[in-house]
Amino acid sequence: MQYQYDIPSSFWGLFRSVNRDTYIEALLCISEEYEYNNYFLSREVCLQVLGDLYAKQRITLEKEELESDLDVLETPANRILNWLVKTQWLKKLEDYNTMTTNIVIPDYSAVFIDAFDRLVNEQLEDTEVYIQNVYATLFSFRNDSKANVSMLKTALVNTRKLNKALQDMLHNMDKFFGKLLDSKYYGDVLSEHLEGYVEEVVKKKYHILKTSDNFYIYKNDIKQCLKEIREDEAMIDSFETLDLIERGFDDIEQRIANMDKEHSKYIRATVTRLNYLLSDERDMQGLVAQLLTAIGDEKKGEKHLNAISEKMNCSTVEVLSENSLYTRRRRKNFVSEMEPDEKMPELSREDVLRMNKLHHRYSKKQIEEFIRGHMTEGLLRMEELAVDDDETFEKLILAYDYSIRRESKFKTMPGDAKVIDNGKYSYPGFVFVATGKNEASTSEEPAEE
Numbered sequence: 001m002q003y004q005y006d007i008p009s010s011f012w013g014l015f016r017s018v019n020r021d022t023y024i025e026a027l028l029c030i031s032e033e034y035e036y037n038n039y040f041l042s043r044e045v046c047l048q049v050l051g052d053l054y055a056k057q058r059i060t061l062e063k064e065e066l067e068s069d070l071d072v073l074e075t076p077a078n079r080i081l082n083w084l085v086k087t088q089w090l091k092k093l094e095d096y097n098t099m100t101t102n103i104v105i106p107d108y109s110a111v112f113i114d115a116f117d118r119l120v121n122e123q124l125e126d127t128e129v130y131i132q133n134v135y136a137t138l139f140s141f142r143n144d145s146k147a148n149v150s151m152l153k154t155a156l157v158n159t160r161k162l163n164k165a166l167q168d169m170l171h172n173m174d175k176f177f178g179k180l181l182d183s184k185y186y187g188d189v190l191s192e193h194l195e196g197y198v199e200e201v202v203k204k205k206y207h208i209l210k211t212s213d214n215f216y217i218y219k220n221d222i223k224q225c226l227k228e229i230r231e232d233e234a235m236i237d238s239f240e241t242l243d244l245i246e247r248g249f250d251d252i253e254q255r256i257a258n259m260d261k262e263h264s265k266y267i268r269a270t271v272t273r274l275n276y277l278l279s280d281e282r283d284m285q286g287l288v289a290q291l292l293t294a295i296g297d298e299k300k301g302e303k304h305l306n307a308i309s310e311k312m313n314c315s316t317v318e319v320l321s322e323n324s325l326y327t328r329r330r331r332k333n334f335v336s337e338m339e340p341d342e343k344m345p346e347l348s349r350e351d352v353l354r355m356n357k358l359h360h361r362y363s364k365k366q367i368e369e370f371i372r373g374h375m376t377e378g379l380l381r382m383e384e385l386a387v388d389d390d391e392t393f394e395k396l397i398l399a400y401d402y403s404i405r406r407e408s409k410f411k412t413m414p415g416d417a418k419v420i421d422n423g424k425y426s427y428p429g430f431v432f433v434a435t436g437k438n439e440a441s442t443s444e445e446p447a448e449e
Helices: 009-016 020-035 041-053 078-088 107-120 126-143 150-171 173-183 186-212 214-233 233-279 284-294 303-312 350-353 364-374 389-401
Strands: 091-095 099-103 380-381 410-421 426-434
Touching: 009 020, 020 041, 020 078, 020 107, 041 078, 041 099, 078 099, 126 150, 126 214, 150 233, 214 233, 364 389, 389 410, 389 426
Parallel strands: none
Antiparallel strands: 091 099, 380 426, 410 426
8 A cells, every 4th residue: 555655654553552542632632732822842842841730640651572671661751752752753953053852643644544534533514614615616606706716626525525514424323223222221322322423413513414514504605616617618627526515515415414304313223221120020022032032142142042941831712723824925916016007988978978887967947847847736745746667756856956046946945844754765844835036038058966
C-alpha cells in the first residue's frame, strides 16, 4: 500500500504500547499548545507543558522495548517526550543560530492526532459544517467573478463528506439495538434510552436533522443555485461535477429518510422491550420467550432441553388435537395470475333493469291514468285496490313517489288502515286525492322510482 506520507515503522509502536493512553494524552496536550504558538515549540516548552500536565495527576509508565535502563530513570515528562521523538511521532529540529532544539509535529502525525481529538473531545457536528460549506462555496462561485471551477470540486467534496457522516450515523444505530437486548432490567433499558440514545443521538444528531438542520434550510437555495449555474453556457465543462453534487443531495435525502425509519424502529423496539420486562413474569408470551432463550443457550441449552422434555406431558387434551401443527400454504399459480382479466360485456338498458329487479318503466301520464282509473268518487283507497301482481305494486310505489312532488296532481292522506298486508305485498293504507291542478298538460317523461 502506498501512503501519501512516508511513515516510519516505529510509528506504529504506539498502538501496541502498554502506555498507549498516556502517550495519546501527551500528544493532545502538545498539539493544543502547538496551535497557539507563533513558531516552533522548544524542547523546554514541551517539557514544561507535560510537567504541568502530570503534576496534577500521578501516572505509572511501563518500560518500553526502545527504552534503556537510563531512560527509565528520567522524569515522566522526559521519558514521554523522548519516546515520542524516538518513534517519530514528534521530530526535533536543531536551530544552531539560537542553540535551541525545537519540536514539530509531522504531517502524518497531525492526521492521527486529529483523529484522537475527535475520539476524545466533542466536535461540531459534521452534518452542520458540511452543508454550510456547500452553500457558501456555491453561492461564492455563482456571484464572485474571481471564482474558478475548483470551488465546485470543493462543494462536491463537502457533499460527499456529509453523505459519509450521515451513513456513519445510520450504521451506528446497530449498537443501540444491541444494548436493548443486553439490558435485563426495566431500569437499565430506560436509563440506556434516556442517557444513551436520547443524549447521544436525538439531541446531538437526529434532533439537528429534524429541527435546526441546515440541510433543509439551505436545500432549496442550493438547488436553485445549481440550476442557475447550469443555465450558464460558459459552465458546460462543469456539468459533470454539477450532476455529482445533485446526485449527492438526492442521496442525502434518502439517508435522512432511512434515519427516520431506523429511529421509528428503535422507538418501537424500546417500548416493546419495556413492556416485555414489565410483564415477563405474568404474561404467557414472556414466559415462552424466557423458555426459548434458556433452550437457545450455547452452554446449558441441551441440559435445559432435556430437563424440559422430562417434565412435559404430551397426553393432555390441550396438546393432542386433530389439527395439524403446521398448515402447508397453498402455492400461488404465477402463470394464472399473469393472465389478463376477463372483460365484462357492456350491459344494456334491459340488463340494468333486470339486475335492479325492475322490468318496466312508466311515464308520468301512465301513473296518472293508473290513479284515475282506480278512483271512486274522486278517491283511491288502498283497501279497495287489488294489488296482486308485481306490475300493480310497482305502479303503486311510483304513484306514491309522484304524489309527494310539488307539481303532482294528486296527494295522499291517511286512510282507515295504517298498513295493508294481503299476504303477498305489504303497503301503507293511505288515500289518493286529486289536488285540482291543471290537468291539461301531461308528460311522457318516465316517473322516477
